[in-house]
Amino acid sequence: MxxxxxxxxxxxxxxxxxxxxxxxxxxxxxxxxxxxxxxxxxxxxxxxxxxxxxxxxxxxxxxxxxxxxxxxxxxxxxxxxxxxxxxxxxxxxxxxxxxxxxxxxxxxxxxxxxxxxxxxxxxxxxxxxxxxxxxxxxxxxxxxxxxxxxxxxxxxxxxxxxxxxxxxxxxxxxxxxxxxxxxxxxxxxxxxxxxxxxxxxxxxxxxxxxxxxxxxxxxxxxRARLNLPPLFAACAAPRRRNSHKGSYGDVAVLGGAPGMAGAALLAARGALFAGAGRVFVAAVGDDGAGIALDPTQPEIMIRPAAGFAFGGRTVVAGPGMGDSAGATRMLAQVLDGSGPLLVDADALNLVAASPDLQARLARHDGPAVLTPHPLEAARLLGVTTPVVQADRLESARELAQRLNAVVVLKGAGSVIARPDGEVAVNTSGNPGLATGGSGDVLAGLGGALLAQGWPAWEAALGAVWLHGAAADRLVNCGCGPIGLTAGELPRAIRAELNALAAQSRS
Ligand SMILES: NC(=O)C1=CN([C@@H]2O[C@H](COP(=O)(O)OP(=O)(O)OC[C@H]3O[C@@H](n4cnc5c(N)ncnc54)[C@H](OP(=O)(O)O)[C@@H]3O)[C@@H](O)[C@H]2O)[C@@H](O)CC1
Ligand SMILES: Nc1ncnc2c1ncn2[C@@H]1O[C@H](COP(=O)(O)OP(=O)(O)O)[C@@H](O)[C@H]1O
Ligand SMILES: [K+]
Incomplete structure (x- = not known):
């Protein structure tokens, strides 16, 4: 091809x-x-x-x-x-x-x-x-x-x-x-x-x-190409035997406000099954009491966002974060930080509504990936969703340039764009992914790749492709596209990522 x-x-x-x-x-x-x-x-x-x-x-x-x-x-x-x-x-x-x-x-x-x-x-x-x-x-x-x-x-x-x-x-x-x-x-x-x-x-x-x-x-x-493994597979190195959980980075999901725990937990599971060394949910809310534990995934550490030490960790901001004053404050704090950052969902809407947050994001001193769906992209660009969809490549390019970040414009044929105008169009995936929470899993997966040292461009390309390939794998074994659930994706992502790492050695 x-x-x-x-x-x-x-x-x-x-x-x-x-x-x-x-x-x-x-x-x-x-x-x-x-x-x-x-x-x-x-x-x-x-x-x-x-x-x-x-x-x-x-x-x-x-x-x-x-x-x-x-x-x-x-x-x-x-x-x-x-x-x-x-x-x-x-x-x-x-x-x-x-x-x-x-x-x-x-x-x-x-x-x-x-x-x-x-x-x-x-x-x-x-x-x-x-x-x-x-x-x-x-x-x-x-x-x-x-x-x-x-x-x-x-x-x-x-x-x-x-x-x-x-x-x-x-x-x-x-x-x-x-x-x-x-x-x-x-x-x-x-x-x-x-x-x-x-x-x-x-x-x-x-x-x-x-x-x-x-x-x-x-x-x-x-200046555009199809997104396929040769563009990022070199980052999927097999694990060194003499390594430990600190070798694979920490992911902190900033989100999970009361009543919106699911989104943060799905992102956290996405990060866990994509190999992050340790995964936290920094739960937004007065006391962080919205969630205490993910009983099916007790590996995930849940802490109140207030006072959470984001430094040195990859932050996935947005899943179930809400739009409270506290959420806005926490987001400003992580944008001002220098670690790898993935901005999704509610965090994108907060950025869209605030020139101050936009300026902080554009100045962010570290790798940054944004994962808007078309409506979120429209809010960020100040246009309507049909305008975004009328030219997905240019919309993604424009956002990447304005916000100085790698942008993933989601949806059928996701478009990944860099501030310098380079774009890739994804080849994997199917409409089984059109289900609540699949974007949260993608955000966690992207965060995990950043935490494991993948550069922003390769992390975005890899996350989007692996997410789609996981959905294709599930459909091939009868789990969809109708009725595929976001919760099934993390294990399939794990299988795809390990297959990629094994191939990159051979
Ligand atoms: N040149 C070469 O060497 C090679 C060319 N190649 C081939 O040529 C194709 C490009 O050819 P193309 O430029 O003639 O354009 P094409 O897509 O046929 O359409 C233009 C015609 O449609 C008309 N028209 C437009 N909209 C319309 C509408 N809504 N409703 C009605 N009419 C409408 C328009 O009319 P007009 O706008 O002038 O009124 C014009 O008559 C390319 O895709 C490839 O297949 C290959 O063989 C490789 C070698
Ligand atoms: N028809 C489709 N074909 C391929 N991928 C799709 C399709 N619909 C949705 N997706 C993917 O599913 C994910 C949905 O994300 P999002 O809209 O943020 O959902 P949520 O907020 O419920 O998690 C994105 O990665 C998107 O690219
Ligand atoms: K034709």
Whole structure:
């Protein structure tokens, strides 16, 4: 899998450089060939049933017409729904249209509901659409999304924004593909937000365009990548035999105000099962009497936050912390400290509401990771949740820069961003994680990795990936996604982390 993620502007630059170096029409012909080969692979050979090809007015439509012509030439039954535009097609698309017309592909005006196909090829729109699909384009997408057969999108599911992973709106619609073959380079929008539901399995074909040919756009310029173990596995060293609990750091969860003990305990369990040497809950409240003991996890030490010695410990601030004056005071104290810090949940809301806390956070003298879900991110940025979700990568980048911290913008395809603009989009996880408390476990896990000496960037990448991989492990053995509980995650995280550490030695 190509793990670098390119913006549409970068893909256009690659396309321009390659086009000028190659004979006219080469890239489209290669895209058509690559998609034809992939389609036949998916169909396990030449199908006897009809392949339906949707072709739009631009070059994405040209790719689709190439596939239609290729499949027809191989003896497949092919129907083409061609959506012409107002202007003339590009010369390559015109040539592809003529090729498809010259062969045995049958052009149809409308899709008949109930007609069976073995595969739909979606070549309506690729990286082009800047406005929501309407009229016949929308009707075609609605018809495709009602079909039960597999759908292969070319380059990008039509109607999806390749940069952001949002359906182009307002009130837009996008193809829900089973597979996407994407050209020239991988794209972030296929892996986050709505893209997770619309792209299906993503296959990258670079169309033979070597990065070295591409002036100005290479690995260093792709400022986004997929989050996978090679980015952080080196931090997951096996334990030295001659080590002790002090070797693996202390995590203190600042939270668990009266009535909100569960969140702090889940974070503490996340930290414990991810290998922190000692785990504390510094319970916020007048007397810290909200919780005295976690009976199923007596290893967790519960103390009143007032007077707790945070120095030298990794602090996970926020789970069940509430918004009392005491909580705000304690948070200011840990922001002013110099230890590793993970800020989540209520602590993020307090920061959002206070320019003073924001300034303290930006000045924090030590590694800092923030883990907002989209609503918390919206509060921090002073915008609405739809604005955050409309461009998850940029929202995460903006927050990381403003608050001078590594930011994890949670949700399907979590985005991890650094203040210098580098981002990673997570690849693991499933909607089983959409359950109360799973974010608390992530916070504790991140704290444990920081406590064991992982730098902030690697700790954030590792925590997000391990959390998702733990959920995938649970689903694979029948524990979800429906009904997966946050309390089941810590043991699965332990299994994933130990597997990673074992691999890093071999
Ligand atoms: N060039 C090359 O060498 C290669 C290109 N490649 C392929 O080209 C794709 C990019 O092609 P592209 O730039 O033509 O954009 P594309 O996605 O087809 O859409 C633009 C068309 O859609 C129209 N349109 C837009 N929105 C609309 C709406 N809501 N409703 C209705 N119409 C709408 C828009 O019309 P306009 O906005 O001009 O009115 C225009 O006609 C790329 O994804 C890849 O598949 C590969 O083969 C590699 C080599
Ligand atoms: N649909 C999903 N796909 C993948 N991960 C998800 C999905 N929904 C939620 N998650 C993950 O689950 C966690 C939820 O965190 P959060 O919203 O803070 O929940 P809570 O506050 O209840 O703990 C985050 O890590 C998020 O990325
Ligand atoms: K498409």
């Amino acid at each position: 190509d793990t670098l993620l390119y913006s549409v502007d970068q893909i256009r630059a690659i396309e321009r450089a390659a086009t000028s170096a190659l004979p006219p029409g080469t890239l489209m012909r290669r895209a058509g060939e690559a998609a034809t080969t992939y389609a036949l692979e998916l169909l396990k050979g030449r199908p006897t049933d009809v392949v339906l090809v949707l072709a739009g007015p631009g070059n994405n439509g040209g790719d689709a017409l190439e596939v239609a012509a290729n499949l027809a030439a191989l003896g497949c039954k092919v129907k083409v729904a061609w959506l012409g535009g107002d202007g003339a097609p590009s010369p390559e698309t015109q040539a592809a249209l003529e090729r498809a017309h010259a062969g045995s592909a049958c052009f149809v005006d409308d899709l008949t509901d109930g007609e069976s196909h073995c595969l739909v090829i979606d070549g309506l729109f690729g990286i082009g659409p800047a406005r929501p699909l309407a009229g016949r384009a929308r009707e075609l997408v609605e018809a495709v999304n009602r079909k039960r057969c597999p759908v292969l999108s070319l380059d990008v599911p039509s109607g999806l924004d390749a940069d952001t992973g949002a359906v182009v709106g307002p009130h837009g619609i996008a193809v829900a593909a089973t597979y996407t073959i994407t050209f020239l380079g991988n794209k972030p929008g296929l892996h986050t937000g709505d893209g997770c539901d619309h792209a299906g399995r993503v296959h990258v074909d670079r169309l033979g365009v070597d990065e070295l040919q591409v002036a100005g756009v290479d690995a260093e310029h792709a």
